[in-house]
């Protein structure tokens with residue numbers, strides 16, 4: 387039987403609730419407990435798959451093809467566990483499921499209401515995560531801030547869980563803000579007191595407070611918070627601003643948050659193995675060199691739109707002892723830019739990540755051409771692979787109008803085309819080629835040298851594919867198709883052996899990189915970029 391930790395937020399958003407939830411999970415895992423994580427998002431979209439990345443940030447994809455909030459990426463990177471479709475629940479998913487059941491007649495004539503039907507559905511999702519994951523502890527983060535209209539039904543559902551299961555099986559962590567007032571130069575507890583009162587008005591009694599502040603709160607302040615918020619003083623945890631997010635689990639460990647939780651659960655306090663994490667912190671704090679990697683995309687105004695790509699670059703940097711600095715290149719601006727030499731003057735590697743729609747495409751193609759012609763290490767991800775194919779077809783094979791039917795539906799040389807099984811798709815949401823697919827690697831290729839095995843599993847999120855009609859002509863001009871999905875006969879990886887380091891894949895390797903285990907494609911890309919820097 388799983389135990390449940392819930393993480394709520396108060397005062398303001400953006401306090402690092404996701405990192406708090408992940409850190410707790412990491413600490414429990416480090417003590418030998420199996421953990422699973424889940425995020426509730428109060429928006430009405432069924433999933434973030436249809437949302438604009440500039441508004442919402444990256445869409446993270448699980449191995450089983452669920453399009454999720456980017457927080458799940460933080461979870462996976464922190465706890466190094468693969469999450470699944472039970473890990474990201476939205477209001478849209480909950481309402482859709484309840485309405486489908488109502489239409490099916492499952493409620494046997496009852497009036498369908500927020501309480502109990504919506505709240506039961508939410509509770510079922512929590513318990514489903516516990517039952518199917520086999521975890522000792524499930525950590526659930528509730529998106530939004532206490533007081534939001536949207537998250538009320540989620541808070542009511544977890545209140546019921548607190549009531550049903552009691553404190554031996556549940557633990558509630560409330561993350562709040564302790565602001566610093568300049569002038570009087572002091573930290574203030576009132577917003578936290580008010581936020582806990584709001585939570586208690588909803589019937590939820592927090593077991594611990596995680597207080598975000600610029601520096602540690604004093605013992606007197608903790609005593610005051612404890613008295614006003616009904617939380618034991620030792621359960622008030624400081625969460626100070628840090629330079630390196632990997633410090634956060636260690637900060638919490640020193641304040642014994644995991645021991646407090648395990649004690650309440652009546653679980654044994656086993657020894658924590660955090661050596662690997664401390665080693666990581668040391669590495670990150672002492673990187674010797676720096677290199678610039680240019681990331682060319684159209685969502686560059688919101689860096690969160692590429693969060694997993696950025697993290698993966700950093701992970702590979704840790705292994706090669708370099709700090710990766712990102713040169714954010716807006717592909718739309720690049721379309722009009724003639725001085726590419728100036729744009730890329732300090733760049734040691736170019737990356738073109740995923741994306742949708744025609745805006746900025748020609749700018750990305752220009753960047754790819756620049757990388758290819760100047761022997762700059764290149765890594766293309768999903769759209770970045772499709773555009774590498776277009777660039778090569780146009781500029782090397784002489785197929786001047788080569789394009790993807792995503793951008794030009796009537797072009798004469800559709801080197802990238804809609805997948806056969808996508809042609810009849812009507813709904814936009816959840817209908818891409820999603821999640822894990824197998825890829826077979828060709829021997830004596832860069833891909834094979836990177837992965838060192840024949841078969842790999844990688845996560846996908848795309849609708850278009852390489853058009854196999856063009857394999858021969860591209861091969862004759864020197865492109866190598868080094869990875870294929872044999873079942874559906876789909877190209878998964880392309881590379882240019884004559885180039886210093888030019889490789890691109892149809893899948894998203896960035897979802898599988900970990901701080902202590904960089905992904906092979908990022909690993910070799912940073913290695914090549916570092917060599918190029920020399």
Ligand code: GLN
Pocket residue numbers: 739740741742743767768769770792847848849850851
């Ligand atoms: N837009 C392209 C497609 O749908 C690429 C998608 C992506 O980069 N994730 O196939």
